[in-house]
Amino acid sequence: MNHETQHSNDSSEDGVVADDRVRIFDTTLRDGEQAPGFGMDRRAKLRMAHALEALGVDVMEAGFPQASPDDFAAVADIAKAVRHSTVCALARCQAADIDTAGRALEAAQHSRIHVFLSTSPLHREHKLGMSKQQVIDTAIAAVERARALCHEVEFSAEDAMRTEPDYLAEVFSAAIAAGATTVNAPDTVGYVTPAEIAERFAYLRKHVKGAERVVFSSHCHDDLGMAVANSLAAVSAGARQIECTINGIGERAGNASLEEVVMALRVRGPYFGVDSRIDARRLVQTSRLLTQLTGQAVPRNKAIVGDNAFAHESGIHQHGMLKHRGTYEIMRPQDVGMGETKLVLGKHSGRHALRSRLQALGHTPEEAAMDDIFARFKALADKKREIHDEDLEALALGQDPDAAGPWRIVQLNSSSHLGGSASASVRLAHDDGREIGEAAIGDGPVDAVLRAMERATGTDLELTQFQVRAVSEGGDAQGQAQLTARHAARNWRGNGVSTDIVEATALAALSIVNRIERQAAPSAAAQPQVQGATA
Numbered sequence: 001m002n003h004e005t006q007h008s009n010d011s012s013e014d015g016v017v018a019d020d021r022v023r024i025f026d027t028t029l030r031d032g033e034q035a036p037g038f039g040m041d042r043r044a045k046l047r048m049a050h051a052l053e054a055l056g057v058d059v060m061e062a063g064f065p066q067a068s069p070d071d072f073a074a075v076a077d078i079a080k081a082v083r084h085s086t087v088c089a090l091a092r093c094q095a096a097d098i099d100t101a102g103r104a105l106e107a108a109q110h111s112r113i114h115v116f117l118s119t120s121p122l123h124r125e126h127k128l129g130m131s132k133q134q135v136i137d138t139a140i141a142a143v144e145r146a147r148a149l150c151h152e153v154e155f156s157a158e159d160a161m162r163t164e165p166d167y168l169a170e171v172f173s174a175a176i177a178a179g180a181t182t183v184n185a186p187d188t189v190g191y192v193t194p195a196e197i198a199e200r201f202a203y204l205r206k207h208v209k210g211a212e213r214v215v216f217s218s219h220c221h222d223d224l225g226m227a228v229a230n231s232l233a234a235v236s237a238g239a240r241q242i243e244c245t246i247n248g249i250g251e252r253a254g255n256a257s258l259e260e261v262v263m264a265l266r267v268r269g270p271y272f273g274v275d276s277r278i279d280a281r282r283l284v285q286t287s288r289l290l291t292q293l294t295g296q297a298v299p300r301n302k303a304i305v306g307d308n309a310f311a312h313e314s315g316i317h318q319h320g321m322l323k324h325r326g327t328y329e330i331m332r333p334q335d336v337g338m339g340e341t342k343l344v345l346g347k348h349s350g351r352h353a354l355r356s357r358l359q360a361l362g363h364t365p366e367e368a369a370m371d372d373i374f375a376r377f378k379a380l381a382d383k384k385r386e387i388h389d390e391d392l393e394a395l396a397l398g399q400d401p402d403a404a405g406p407w408r409i410v411q412l413n414s415s416s417h418l419g420g421s422a423s424a425s426v427r428l429a430h431d432d433g434r435e436i437g438e439a440a441i442g443d444g445p446v447d448a449v450l451r452a453m454e455r456a457t458g459t460d461l462e463l464t465q466f467q468v469r470a471v472s473e474g475g476d477a478q479g480q481a482q483l484t485a486r487h488a489a490r491n492w493r494g495n496g497v498s499t500d501i502v503e504a505t506a507l508a509a510l511s512i513v514n515r516i517e518r519q520a521a522p523s524a525a526a527q528p529q530v531q532g533a534t535a
């Protein structure tokens with residue numbers, strides 16, 4: 001099958017390649033998929049291919065058809081389905097691989113065969129057993145064979161960054177003469193530094209014959225954590241294709257992350273002077289689809305797509321964000337499809353963020369109440385990893401103004417015994433300077449703590465109603481204890497909120513005792529009738 005070679009490289013009339021944008025060559029479905037734990041069958045690969053096309057990748061490397069019947073079928077499926085990206089297949093410089101790739105790509109709207117061959121001394125000698133000239137001859141034969149079977153050919157010099165620069169230029173010159181329209185210089189083992197790769201690409205663009213007619217491509221691995229930086233350094237030195245993967249998946253430590261490369265070019269556009277055509281608003285959904293298809297999640301701190309990428313917990317950051325978003329964000333979450341910025345309330349949060357959230361929930365506590373709410377918030381946050389809105393509601397509720405009073409809990413312990421009984425001990429402090437400790441045994445921890453509270457405060461509480469309800473999510477959810485007790489021929493109601501239901505009960509009892517004591521105080525007559533107290 002002969003194909004008129006059509007440059008998908010946007011080359012101008014005289015064959016000089018347009019320099020104005022970076023082509024995104026996604027290899028999620030090949031380099032990404034070949035890594036342990038990330039395998040996908042043909043159905044999964046087709047679903048991912050549709051997402052990559054919608055994302056706007058210029059090229060998607062759909063697989064390695066010679067690898068297996070299922071990978072051949074996956075490439076063929078994708079070639080049939082995808083219309084707005086070039087569909088690429090990888091092949092060794094062996095006739096059978098190349099012919100198989102050509103067959104798999106037959107239905108493609110725009111097809112590319114990507115042939116590769118090692119060029120470094122170590123690979124030449126120990127892996128291939130080839131001389132320099134044999135490598136060149138093999139590469140030429142492979143490119144010429146592939147040209148007859150697809151629209152365009154890419155040649156990769158595997159382990160290019162550990163290849164002698166002058167020899168690498170010689171190999172690329174031969175591949176271009178044979179018909180390659182893209183030449184790719186992979187950092188196959190993730191070895192090079194940004195300064196070195198920039199120097200190498202500048203050298204290649206100067207010394208490769210036909211350089212002006214082809215696209216130079218960079219394919220970086222992350223063994224030393226420099227894949228994205230190296231890819232961007234290559235762009236600065238003239239590379240106009242970056243090979244990358246969603247979530248940075250790939251061999252060993254993975255490849256350059258597509259979302260990071262794309263957003264670096266987008267956010268620092270003036271610095272790089274070129275951009276890709278990726279629809280960045282689809283980055284998060286594409287990342288999550290890959291997670292769903294492979295079952296491999298990304299870490300919370302993953303750049304661009306991680307759950308924490310636009311989440312702020314520390315009080316200083318939250319205060320800054322409330323004043324001006326640019327204090328701690330260099331892009332908007334909406335730009336990558338992440339939704340809204342999150343100010344996560346937790347033990348590192350400050351008053352500004354807490355007040356802001358309470359106001360959003362309809363609570364406008366007075367300054368004095370705010371200090372107490374903040375203290376209870378911090379105590380709660382020390383126990384819970386994240387504070388949910390329900391927790392805040394409960395705190396605001398639990399901070400019933402009537403509940404404030406002379407008594408406060410200093411220490412509380414309880415333990416259950418075989419057979420169901422329990423013991424509890426409390427240490428309470430009073431505004432008048434008293435500090436009282438008492439212990440009690442009860443039918444269970446709630447009964448025991450109520451008895452201990454009665455003993456410590458000298459207040460008889462005849463429990464008439466006891467309700468507990470979860471007021472937030474998760475295993476460490478808070479519970480709200482609501483008590484009704486009779487004292488001095490009246491019903492008194494109190495509530496307490498805590499992740500520990502025994503503590504919630506103690507707080508509820510304390511709110512009743514405080515209310516009773518305030519009621520008994522000389523100025524009580526001036527106070528309004530309190531909620532929950534009935535004759």
Ligand SMILES: CC(=O)SCCNC(=O)CCNC(=O)[C@H](O)C(C)(C)COP(=O)(O)OP(=O)(O)OC[C@H]1O[C@@H](n2cnc3c(N)ncnc32)[C@H](O)[C@@H]1OP(=O)(O)O
Pocket residue numbers: 031034064066067068091092093094116117118127128158188251
């Ligand atoms: C850097 C990269 O990521 S390259 C892509 C790596 N991806 C994969 O390998 C996944 C798919 N691979 C496979 O399924 C298998 O390796 C196959 C089907 C391609 C080949 O399997 P086998 O024929 O059993 O060979 P095997 O994988 O054991 O060894 C590789 C052979 O290819 C040769 N070879 C390796 N790279 C190349 C190349 N670029 N061009 C030509 N021959 C090559 C090796 O010299 C070796 O040859 P030998 O069998 O004559 O000794």
Ligand SMILES: CC(C)C(=O)C(=O)O
Pocket residue numbers: 031116156157158159184186187188189219221
């Ligand atoms: C096949 C080539 C491009 C590759 O994956 C590598 O060298 O890492």
